[in-house]
Amino acid sequence: MSKTVLYARVSTTEQTLSHQRTQAEAAGFTFDDVLSDHGVSGVSVPLNERPEGRRLFDVLRAGDVLVVRWIDRLGRNYADVTETVRELLARGITIKTVINAMTFDGSAKDPMSKAVRDAQLSFMAAMAEAQVETTREAQAAGIAAARERGTYRGRKPSFDRQQLQSVVGMLAEGLAPAEIARRARVSRQTVYRIKEDPAGAGRALRAWEAA
Template sequence: MQTVLYARVSTTDQTSAHQRKQAEGAGFKVDVVVADEGVSGVSTTLRERPEGRRLFDPLLLRRGDVLVVRWVDRLGRNYADVTETIREFMRRGVIVRTVINNMTFDGATTDPMQMAVRDALIGFMAASAQAQAEATKEAQKAGIAHAKDREEAYRGRKPSYSRDQLDAARDLLAQGTNVSTIAKETGLSRQTVYRIQENPAEAEAALARWAA
């Protein structure tokens, strides 16, 4: 019987070595480490990950072996995925254990009450893992939106003209063409043409800020 640690890390400030240290600190004697570095657990199933798929190889994990993970969220991307993955390992006779809270999921259990408690725990922990992942995703989206709002506030109002329209308007203004004619020929409003006429440097700068 061997103990296999599966570590999934998605950011640069995490390492599989750190997860191994945590596991060994919790009393696990790790024989093999399987690690996916820089892989999101929200968008990929265990079978889709470069190293995660190795866990389904019967030559790596056999009946009686122990699969250790920091937490159940390492085994899938959502509730259905995590619960099915744990059940599959249990059907194969693999014991799944977690570093956090030292939970054990063993398919060899035959007592109905123990099975009910075990299955309830699997569902609860998988649901908690999905809720946390979704909360993280929402926080990331909110952070991105906030950063975008700040960037747009810095850049000011987006120009209502394109590069071609600005160049055409400036050329016509230089030729002494009246504003109404320029507006008609370029498709710009009279107000926009007036702003370009009054401050051509700012018109150019606004376009540059928006990389238009």
């Protein structure tokens, strides 16, 4: 019996799993399972290197449906996204997006249907990567302007004062990053950043607290 699985990638503190799920349900989707990766970059971390992303390849079977908010949830690197999606399609899995209601049919056999599908995939993957580059350029311009004005504070920390103190304390106790992240309710990447430069984390937090 086929099943429908929602995959969500939450890369920042401003994004939430519940938001992506609510959007999908509002679009008429129902799910047999929901998998999500938190605090993971879609640019530098391929789907098959994410904890829950890896599980997709074990959970999904021919005839199943994979639902994502948009193709960028699978990744923002053109080569990685197209390779990943084509592998899933080759397994007979259908991929559907919430935004724009796109469908990439893994059961398509007709050459013309495959050509149209692959062209759409290539375009969307290219758009996902181009959006990253555009955002980077805009951020760089904004940072340069803020530095000229003397108002640049750096990226807003993904933790508050209490979380910072909690993470630092647990690091001193020797707890594992995964356990610290769970207890402090932050991503493992945040734990690693604080571990590498606790003083820098404190300065970044003070800059935003003083604003």
